[in-house]
Amino acid sequence: MSLPPRLSPLLEQFDFACERLLGRLAGPLVDSGNGVEIGVAALGDDEYLWEPVPDCWSVRRRHDGPGARATSLTGAGDWGRDWADSPHPFPPPFTTIAWRLSHLSEMLTLRADHTNGTRSLTRAGYRTPGDAAGGLAAFEAGAAAWREALLAADDTALDTVGHSTYPNGSDAEDPFLDIVWWVNQEVLHHGAEIALIRDLYRAQHS
DSSP states (O other): OOOOTTTHHHHHHHHHHHHHHHHHHHOSEEEOSSSOEEEOOOOOHHHHTOOOSTTOBOEEEGGGOOOTTOOEEESBSSEEEEEOOSSOOSSOOOBOHHHHHHHHHHHHHHHHHHHHSOSOOOGGGOBOOOSHHHHHHHHHHHHHHHHHHHHTOOHHHHHOBTSSOOTTSSTTTSBHHHHHHHHHHHHHHHHHHHHHHHHHHHHHHO
């Protein structure tokens, strides 16, 4: 099946955003943005979980319980991500690289499943990685699953409201093309935030 012309630029943008984020996290080289490659150290566990300010939201061992202003640790397994039901705390807590990367990975994985998978995966069943290597692997797997869902979409799917039934977003109310655009923005802006936290960590620990 050929890719709908409306989807092509969004898929290219998604691929670029994921490649750039993974390069910034895994190294050893990443394009600086102008074609010049710069060296990047691979993300380690200390940096993955680094809390640069008090009362961060992060990924935590379940037996330690949620962090400040969080009411639960989402997901399954030994680790969970700080969370609170609506209304969320205000001002919003600062979130670690682990939190942001887990959020992206969960979103991509669940959206892919609710687009062309089993339509059964839930936030409560998602296993949150507690280490940097696991976090990177989860993001790569989630991005690959979402990309596969996009490749299966035709023009009819792009215009269909509720084509994805992901339960934690507007997927059931918006045309699929709008959801594709929104997912790109999530990867782009959280990817930029993660890159900035990496810069701060390097400055603090150099």
